[in-house]
Amino acid sequence: MNTHKTLALAALLAALGAPAAMAQIRIGATVAETGPAGALGDPEAKTLRLLVEQINAAGGVLGEPLELVLYDDGGDPNNARTFATRLVEHDEVVAIIGGTTTGTSLAIRSVAEEEEIPFISLAGGIEIIDPVQPFTFKTPHTDRMACEKIFEDMQAQGIARIGMISGTDGFGASMRNQCLAVAETYGITVAADESYAPGDADMVPQLTNIRNTEGLQAVLNPGFGAGPAIVTRNYRQLGIELPLYQSHGVAGQAYIDLSGAENAEGVRLPGTALLIADQLAEDDIQRAAVIAYRDAYVGRYNEPVSTFGGYAHDALAILVDAITRNGEAEPDPADLRDAIEATSGLVGTTGIYSFTAEDHLGLDLSAFRLLEIRTGGWTQVQ
Amino acid sequence: MADLLQFLMSGLTVGAVYALLALGFTIIFNASGVVNFAQGEFVMLGGMGTAFAIAAGLPVPLAALLAILGTAAVGVALNRLAIAPARGAPVVSLIIITIGAAIFLQGAAGLIFDKQIHRYPGFSGEAPLRLAGATLLPQSLWVMAGAALTFAALWLFFTRTLTGKAVLATANNPLAASLVGINTKAIMALSFGLSAAIGAVAGVLVTPITMTAYNTGVALALSGFAAAMLGGLGNPLGALAGGLLLGVLEAMTAGYVSSEYKDAVSFILIILVLALMPQGLLGRKSTDRV
Numbered sequence: 001m002n003t004h005k006t007l008a009l010a011a012l013l014a015a016l017g018a019p020a021a022m023a024q025i026r027i028g029a030t031v032a033e034t035g036p037a038g039a040l041g042d043p044e045a046k047t048l049r050l051l052v053e054q055i056n057a058a059g060g061v062l063g064e065p066l067e068l069v070l071y072d073d074g075g076d077p078n079n080a081r082t083f084a085t086r087l088v089e090h091d092e093v094v095a096i097i098g099g100t101t102t103g104t105s106l107a108i109r110s111v112a113e114e115e116e117i118p119f120i121s122l123a124g125g126i127e128i129i130d131p132v133q134p135f136t137f138k139t140p141h142t143d144r145m146a147c148e149k150i151f152e153d154m155q156a157q158g159i160a161r162i163g164m165i166s167g168t169d170g171f172g173a174s175m176r177n178q179c180l181a182v183a184e185t186y187g188i189t190v191a192a193d194e195s196y197a198p199g200d201a202d203m204v205p206q207l208t209n210i211r212n213t214e215g216l217q218a219v220l221n222p223g224f225g226a227g228p229a230i231v232t233r234n235y236r237q238l239g240i241e242l243p244l245y246q247s248h249g250v251a252g253q254a255y256i257d258l259s260g261a262e263n264a265e266g267v268r269l270p271g272t273a274l275l276i277a278d279q280l281a282e283d284d285i286q287r288a289a290v291i292a293y294r295d296a297y298v299g300r301y302n303e304p305v306s307t308f309g310g311y312a313h314d315a316l317a318i319l320v321d322a323i324t325r326n327g328e329a330e331p332d333p334a335d336l337r338d339a340i341e342a343t344s345g346l347v348g349t350t351g352i353y354s355f356t357a358e359d360h361l362g363l364d365l366s367a368f369r370l371l372e373i374r375t376g377g378w379t380q381v382q
Numbered sequence: 383m384a385d386l387l388q389f390l391m392s393g394l395t396v397g398a399v400y401a402l403l404a405l406g407f408t409i410i411f412n413a414s415g416v417v418n419f420a421q422g423e424f425v426m427l428g429g430m431g432t433a434f435a436i437a438a439g440l441p442v443p444l445a446a447l448l449a450i451l452g453t454a455a456v457g458v459a460l461n462r463l464a465i466a467p468a469r470g471a472p473v474v475s476l477i478i479i480t481i482g483a484a485i486f487l488q489g490a491a492g493l494i495f496d497k498q499i500h501r502y503p504g505f506s507g508e509a510p511l512r513l514a515g516a517t518l519l520p521q522s523l524w525v526m527a528g529a530a531l532t533f534a535a536l537w538l539f540f541t542r543t544l545t546g547k548a549v550l551a552t553a554n555n556p557l558a559a560s561l562v563g564i565n566t567k568a569i570m571a572l573s574f575g576l577s578a579a580i581g582a583v584a585g586v587l588v589t590p591i592t593m594t595a596y597n598t599g600v601a602l603a604l605s606g607f608a609a610a611m612l613g614g615l616g617n618p619l620g621a622l623a624g625g626l627l628l629g630v631l632e633a634m635t636a637g638y639v640s641s642e643y644k645d646a647v648s649f650i651l652i653i654l655v656l657a658l659m660p661q662g663l664l665g666r667k668s669t670d671r672v
Contacts, residue, residue: 034489036597038497165641194641199601201399201592204392205637208385226499226593237510237517238388258501258593260508 024064024329027052027319028093030083030108031122031312032075032100039225041100043297043309044122045070048097050300051316061320064329069093073104080104084111084119094323094331095340097315099123100308102170109136118322118337120315122308125174129360135337137360139314139350140307141367143171143222146248147179149270149368150220151186153381159217159243163192163210165203165231167223171249172198175222191216196227203227203234211240218242224249229258236263243268248368251275253304261376268381270368274310274349276378289317289347307350314348321346384515389637390630391513395522395591397629398529399425402584403606404613404621405533406577411616412553413573416476420460422603423487424578427453428585429594430491433500442505450582456487457578458571466570484599491596504590521590528587532580533622540618549573553616612652614665623663628652 032041099105102125112119166176251271322339351367431449504521613624
């Protein structure tokens, strides 16, 4: 009965004009296209579809077309685990890309490690690759790196005493902990530590307390979504003059639009090269990759690129590069894993990836660029 | 002193929105005994609708009017398509239906609008007003005035018009109301439409401050429900008191205790109030005849 269903489905797909099932290299993906993390997973899915199409139009990999098997796990770790199992057992993919959130990534990781299939995660949490698992890699930088990048700049400015106001969602809470853990290394004291819940309408009371704390030199707001924009508006409403730092969680045009350009003026945050594609120096090593991806994405979907789509771009680039170097259209998973681990100097939109047996993230602090918002746009702080 | 005033104004702004949400809960609860968990989605639809209409080039008043009317139509449709066909089912089933409706509306908004966060400028500019060392956004005044007007208009409607009195009669005793010739089905539709419109008004007013996205409804519904319970479910004045009190409580806790425990403190107080006065601050005593 299942065969009948499959045949009927295949016929239906063929009738609808789906690509014929002659693809040789199957790549699996499960991302949160919908659900609470939909704003992250949606550009990831769009990016994967677009790039696979582009690669196939240019002749595929090793002369064979790629086939993308993509599922929407809605950000639910249970679904992610089910889909990962299905990708391995039913779809027989060579590798898995996905895990929009740290939670879904950990669920997929357990399947990938058990079945010994290479897995490249798109989520931020450092616990995905620390301690290193043989088959698991990831493309986004970690919260800790964002904290370090920000503190590096504060240190250079002579800032030693700061206030923090963090979201209590997963992203904000995790980054808050990482920042508190590394602050001391940079000689920074966190003298005020406030928080707000996702969906809160007003952060004026918390910011009033920060304003009343003696001797602060700057304020840092680890957060994601609408919260940081409300913080920024309330910050200006209260007339706080201290420098405001945001996190990479809001590195996109939406943050400036929601905060209002005049309110966001002078805000600093760590972001990727993708945000300042046009301002990259002619000889910048990432320039070509970043502009090619941005133009393709904007041309197809008519919406701005996001860092998250960039993570998916880099994951696919790493995988295609590894398959090419491995040289087999039907790679053995263990060989493919070795090829991924041997990735060196691969230029992505997020940074330059070089994996080692001890490092499955492969980025360093140089991947982050410290950006400042000037007249509603991004400029790189030199 | 300036801090206290600052916290108070923050709390009253947020509280006014909670009050409008609680009012929406109250009207539908009175008409049908149902706690409508899709109430937060009405606020979201009001905000999203206005944002998209403004982006399409409509002037703000027209965009707001369209969004409110459109949301009211959604409220009527919700009653017609989901609640009315299940009439006679236990109230708990109807409540579960509204949860389903909330999920449906959220998904539909994600598809029809988009999944981005939206806002539009405040109606009277964005420059904060200064008042005795505290600051206030002009839009906060809009929110508070809007809530006050809505409550006043509703009070007039319920006490001075025949239709309003018919709603109260239906709330009191549906069977008796229908026996004296009140079309209780039409009253139900009206209540849902009215509730949705009030939710949309809140959405229109508050979006410049809080911003909106397709998935903001659930959290709003929970806060509004808490406010309604605190004030006494079923009493419009209770909705007003509960909403303002909850908003001010949250702001004071965040300001004077710790933002970490903001939600915890307000919910503990709600539990205390409900344990000591189960009908809420201003609720009717409910008695069951045996």
